[in-house]
Amino acid sequence: MKIERISEHVWSLSTWMIIPIHIWAVEEEDGITLVDAGISMMTKGIAAFVEKQLGRPLRRIVLTHGHSDHVGAVKGLLEKYPDVTVYAHAIEIPYMEGRTAYPRRKKAAQSVQPGLARPLAAAADGKLAPIGGLTPHLTPGHSPGHVVYYHGQDGVMLAGDLFTSKKGRLRKPMPMFTADMAEALRSSEIVRKLRPKRLEVCHGNAVLNPADQLDAYQKSQGGIGSGSGISLQR
Numbered sequence: 001m002k003i004e005r006i007s008e009h010v011w012s013l014s015t016w017m018i019i020p021i022h023i024w025a026v027e028e029e030d031g032i033t034l035v036d037a038g039i040s041m042m043t044k045g046i047a048a049f050v051e052k053q054l055g056r057p058l059r060r061i062v063l064t065h066g067h068s069d070h071v072g073a074v075k076g077l078l079e080k081y082p083d084v085t086v087y088a089h090a091i092e093i094p095y096m097e098g099r100t101a102y103p104r105r106k107k108a109a110q111s112v113q114p115g116l117a118r119p120l121a122a123a124a125d126g127k128l129a130p131i132g133g134l135t136p137h138l139t140p141g142h143s144p145g146h147v148v149y150y151h152g153q154d155g156v157m158l159a160g161d162l163f164t165s166k167k168g169r170l171r172k173p174m175p176m177f178t179a180d181m182a183e184a185l186r187s188s189e190i191v192r193k194l195r196p197k198r199l200e201v202c203h204g205n206a207v208l209n210p211a212d213q214l215d216a217y218q219k220s221q222g223g224i225g226s227g228s229g230i231s232l233q234r
């Protein structure tokens, strides 16, 4: 497992399993927040990193979404640290618990034990409450309840599977595993809104100043809302 400190508070932990898989550890006052949990073979490495390298308690795991390559270490980490809390967007939970099939999937599949993930706290207007230094933002499309986590102080966006990347350029999420590509493209507007200095994706390397290439990205995908007839207002 490769470990890299990418900003004052954020670390990237990555491995390779056919494709690159990145997760992130965020230093908070009360301990460590893990963003996504990769695949199960990362469990030992994550625990060793948190305990030995950071020497801080693991407090919570926040998920961008429930696909199996993002939740693999949840089970093992909870066996080791039973007090860790797991969060995902309320919209995502029925899919990851296997109660509903993800769009474009024939069968429901359980990636996280039912009742384990708590919904991210939301205000009446749907805005998600910050968790320490991270603010979650709903960015559906790749999956119905996909969220990105933005570390405002460090200017780092942890974007999960909202994009992939290649040679520092934004690329679309993997089509085979994406529920609604047009919606994912509309959700990419979050980059224009927040203008992160650095964007991190699960399956690819960092993209610096991603807002500068958003127009080109959207154009290469046919533009947002083009031909889909779907309103941009939600």
Ligand SMILES: [Zn+2]
Pocket: 065, 067, 142, 161, 177
């Ligand atoms: Zn995914």
Ligand SMILES: [Zn+2]
Pocket: 067, 069, 070, 161, 202, 203
């Ligand atoms: Zn993924």
